[in-house]
Amino acid sequence: MQKMLCAALRYTARSARLCSSYVKETRFLFELKENDDACRQALKSGSFYLFHNLSPLVHKSGNGFYAPAVSGTDLMQVLSSCGKEKVNLEDSILVGCSDSSIAKFALDVGSFEKSALEQKFPGKFTDIRSAVVKIDGEDGSLLSRAQSLLRWHDMHQYCSKSGKPTQKNVSGSKRVCPSNGIIYYPQVS
Numbered sequence: 020m021q022k023m024l025c026a027a028l029r030y031t032a033r034s035a036r037l038c039s040s041y042v043k044e045t046r047f048l049f050e051l052k053e054n055d056d057a058c059r060q061a062l063k064s065g066s067f068y069l070f071h072n073l074s075p076l077v078h079k080s081g082n083g084f085y086a087p088a089v090s091g092t093d094l095m096q097v098l099s100s101c102g103k104e105k106v107n108l109e110d111s112i113l114v115g116c117s118d119s120s121i122a123k124f125a126l127d128v129g130s131f132e133k134s135a136l137e138q139k140f141p142g143k144f145t146d147i148r149s150a151v152v153k154i155d156g157e158d159g160s161l162l163s164r165a166q167s168l169l170r171w172h173d174m175h176q177y178c179s180k181s182g183k184p185t186q187k188n189v190s191g192s193k194r195v196c197p198s199n200g201i202i203y204y205p206q207v208s
């Protein structure tokens with residue numbers, strides 16, 4: 020009886036801890052989604068999942084696969100050595116955060132030559148379906164959510180009413196048409 024109670028208490032303490040870190044993460048993400056300046060700040064210390072025309076970068080390590088998360092500094096360094104295309108970290112979209120409140124972003128670097136990037140980054144740009152099959156757990160679902168979001172932004176670059184270019188907020192939680200103020204929100208399952 021005593022033993023069972025102890026186990027139950029331990030379990031409760033653990034779920035309370037998990038729950039409070041979940042609340043913290045949710046608040047942090049909400050702040051970044053709504054506040055462009057906060058999100059800009061988070062871009063500086065964030066980590067980046069890379070996509071090439073909607074195919075995520077996937078690296079094989081031992082028996083498993085994972086999606087490398089690159090720091091902003093490393094990313095800019097590698098990209099500037101791979102081509103002359105202009106890259107703005109603000110083109111990234113926010114996809115989540117770590118337990119320690121490091122923001123996670125996704126960026127599509129499809130304007131760069133794929134083979135040049137694959138020589139510099141660990142891994143290969145892989146079709147999303149085989150990527151999600153290879154990577155289990157949280158990273159796999161994060162990648163597929165990131166890909167849906169990137170695809171949504173790609174398809175909503177123009178306002179459906181005025182035909183004018185829409186602008187993404189920093190986190191990518193919405194796009195706004197500057198000419199008529201219509202706000203587009205991604206609906207991602």
Ligand SMILES: [Zn+2]
Pocket residue numbers: 178179180181182183196197198199200201
């Ligand atoms: Zn419009």
